[in-house]
């Protein structure tokens with residue numbers, strides 16, 4: 383089955399084309415169209431460029447959708463109800479769901495004869511127990527506004543957990559795995575018996591680990607205090623925590639791990655930023671080892687996780703037991719989306 387996977391942002395569409403079968407997975411083509419809204423007028427034109435480049439008959443399309451709220455536990459064949467739900471959750475992912483919707487609508491028009499499948503970043507976390515996803519705030523806020531932990535990067539965590547089981551030649555259902563996705567955004571997930579039981583990102587991707595420019599966990603009382611002291615409004619304070627914090631805010635050098643590491647020999651703030659980044663991961667590994675009563679494998683992925691094995695070794699030191707396997711597994715969210723699309727369609 384020839385499957386086109388589309389990953390749409392506000393100014394770009396990335397794609398991969400796979401041939402997927404019961405015992406074959408082959409990447410046929412990949413690419414992206416950037417600068418939508420500048421060089422390329424809109425998502426429709428971007429999609430036409432991609433479809434013109436592809437020299438194969440497409441049998442199904444898989445779409446990455448960031449937020450499926452609490453409506454989707456797994457990938458879904460797209461119909462009008464699914465579209466309505468994605469629209470509904472746009473409020474919770476204003477930067478991500480609207481461009482995905484644009485692309486879904488355009489590609490359903492351009493490729494009207496084939497099934498379209500939505501694969502949600504949040505779906506993997508819909509099996510988390512209440513004790514992990516509810517915040518200790520008045521219950522009515524959950525009931526009225528659906529304020530809870532949703533978790534993100536789920537497709538990546540699911541993919542590397544899957545790969546880990548394949549590499550260890552053991553069923554995923556029997557394993558306790560901690561998956562660490564360390565890219566620009568960073569998140570960590572506890573996977574027990576093939577299900578996510580907890581994850582570090584929350585209602586939004588701001589919670590949890592120290593990231594390139596995001597603070598991760600912080601005392602919420604700091605926010606009104608900053609607003610008062612620095613004379614900021616809410617939007618500005620949220621921007622500060624999302625775009626000026628994390629590795630960038632601490633190091634005053636860069637959000638990019640390569641730059642931080644380069645600066646360490648002669649810059650104390652860069653060293654400290656790395657230490658805080660690593661310490662937070664270590665704490666979460668300890669916590670997730672605790673809630674799973676042990677861990678069989680710790681897996682690192684994402685730009686940082688895949689390219690800094692010495693740092694990953696250092697993070698594991700003292701918190702990961704000797705018998706626990708530590709792996710680096712390159713992520714491939716598009717391959718996971720194509721597998722899901724195949725299972726929904728086939």
Ligand code: ADP
Pocket residue numbers: 564565566567594637638639640641684685686687689690
């Ligand atoms: P995103 O989360 O935007 O997909 P990545 O997964 O590429 O981004 O992660 C970006 C981070 O990974 C940066 O901190 C960068 O320094 C680091 N990184 C990416 N590629 C490499 C590489 N080849 N070598 C070292 N570090 C890398």
